[in-house]
Each structure stands twice: as C-alpha cells, then as structure tokens.
Amino acid sequence: MHFSTIFAASAMASAAMAAEHVVSVGDKSGSIVFKPDSIQAAQGDTVVFHFWPKNHSVVQSTFANPCQPMANGMWSGFVPTSDAEKAASTSFTFEVKNASAPVWFYCSQGKHCQGGMVGVINPPASGANTIDAFKKAAAAASDNVSPTSQAGTGGKLSENSTATSGSGSSATQSGSGSMASMSGMSSASGAPQSTGAASQLGGSVAFAGLTGLFTFFML
Numbered sequence: 001m002h003f004s005t006i007f008a009a010s011a012m013a014s015a016a017m018a019a020e021h022v023v024s025v026g027d028k029s030g031s032i033v034f035k036p037d038s039i040q041a042a043q044g045d046t047v048v049f050h051f052w053p054k055n056h057s058v059v060q061s062t063f064a065n066p067c068q069p070m071a072n073g074m075w076s077g078f079v080p081t082s083d084a085e086k087a088a089s090t091s092f093t094f095e096v097k098n099a100s101a102p103v104w105f106y107c108s109q110g111k112h113c114q115g116g117m118v119g120v121i122n123p124p125a126s127g128a129n130t131i132d133a134f135k136k137a138a139a140a141a142s143d144n145v146s147p148t149s150q151a152g153t154g155g156k157l158s159e160n161s162t163a164t165s166g167s168g169s170s171a172t173q174s175g176s177g178s179m180a181s182m183s184g185m186s187s188a189s190g191a192p193q194s195t196g197a198a199s200q201l202g203g204s205v206a207f208a209g210l211t212g213l214f215t216f217f218m219l
C-alpha cells in the first residue's frame with residue numbers, strides 16, 4: 001500500500017466525514033428518554049440535541065457517578081417548551097473532539113436521570129461500561145444534580161430562526177413532517193460514517209494520527 005494513497009484518502013475522508021448526529025431530548029409524547037441514547041461519532045462530528053416537552057436538560061457526567069455533573073463537562077441548561085408538534089427553537093450542539101473518550105450524559109430534571117433519561121457518545125467497544133450498566137447505576141443514584149456552571153458550557157446553544165416565526169411557518173415543521181425530516185437528517189448523516197476503514201481514517205486524520213497509522217501499516 002502506498003502511503004500517499006492513504007494520505008489522500010484520509011484527507012478526503014476528513015473533509016467529507018464530519019457528520020451531524022441528531023438526538024431528541026424527550027419526545028412529543030413526553031417520554032423521559034434520549035433518542036437515540038447511544039451515539040457513535042467520529043472526531044469532528046457534532047451531536048445536536050433537540051428539546052421536546054416539557055423541560056429537559058443535557059448534562060455530562062462520568063460513568064462512575066451518574067446523575068452528577070462532571071467537572072468542566074457539558075451543560076445545556078434547561079430548555080422548556082410546551083409545543084409537542086416541533087422541537088424547541090433552542091438546540092444544543094456538542095462537538096466530538098476525542099472520539100476515544102466516552103461522553104456520558106443525563107437529564108437533570110426531577111428524577112429523569114434515575115428514570116433512564118441517560119445516554120452516551122462513543123461508549124467503550126468492550127468491557128463493563130455499557131449504556132445498560134449506566135442506566136442501572138443511574139436508577140440507583142440518590143440525587144439528580146444540575147451543574148452550577150453557565151448554560152451552554154462545553155457546547156453551543158443555538159436558536160433556530162425558522163422555529164420562532166410562529167404557526168404560519170409550520171407547514172414543513174409540524175406533525176409527522178417534522179419527524180420525517182429529523183429522521184432523514186440523521187440517516188443522511190449517519191450513513192457515511194458507520195462502516196469500514198475509511199471512517200477509521202477519517203477519525204484519525206491529525207498528522208500525529210497519520211504517523212501512527214503509517215507505523216501500524218508498516219508492522
């Protein structure tokens with residue numbers, strides 16, 4: 001295999017592969033869930049949280065201490081909304097800077113964390129730290145704690161201008177249309193980054209990473 005070929009493939013992959021993963025925080029029927037609750041994301045990908053009724057949050061924790069904020073972890077703040085026809089105009093975007101570091105998170109409203117409203121970005125591929133084990137530990141947590149840091153820490157709060165312009169603009173946003181467009185987005189972004197060596201190359205595109213790859217191929 002030629003190194004220059006690897007380099008070119010990797011460089012192209014990095015430009016094309018930055019995917020956006022959409023996660024629903026709650027849903028239109030008021031469920032206490034993240035959908036999906038386990039996300040595979042490459043370095044440079046973003047995870048965009050869309051909030052549904054009534055009043056949820058996204059907080060990063062560690063695996064060992066569910067329902068408690070991790071120091072300097074992400075924190076969306078609470079995003080209240082009563083509109084069951086579309087997600088809140090405010091969304092929260094987290095960028096994956098290190099795909100090999102799992103990001104465990106939960107909702108700090110009421111006892112939502114204990115109730116199973118937890119999730120993870122890039123869970124370990126093997127071992128005991130699974131989303132199911134995290135849920136089980138969360139269910140047994142005594143408290144559910146919100147961070148004291150500023151809302152938006154560790155990510156970016158955004159306002160979707162099309163969602164704030166009132167009911168007149170809701171033709172493409174309402175009802176099943178909204179869900180369809182959301183699932184369309186996630187499948188469109190999910191498809192290219194899910195399989196094969198190309199995504200591995202894309203995820204480790206830094207020069208240091210390439211050096212490691214070359215070493216790997218030479219062994």
Ligand SMILES: [Cu+2]
Nearest residue numbers: 056107109112
């Ligand atoms: Cu919640």
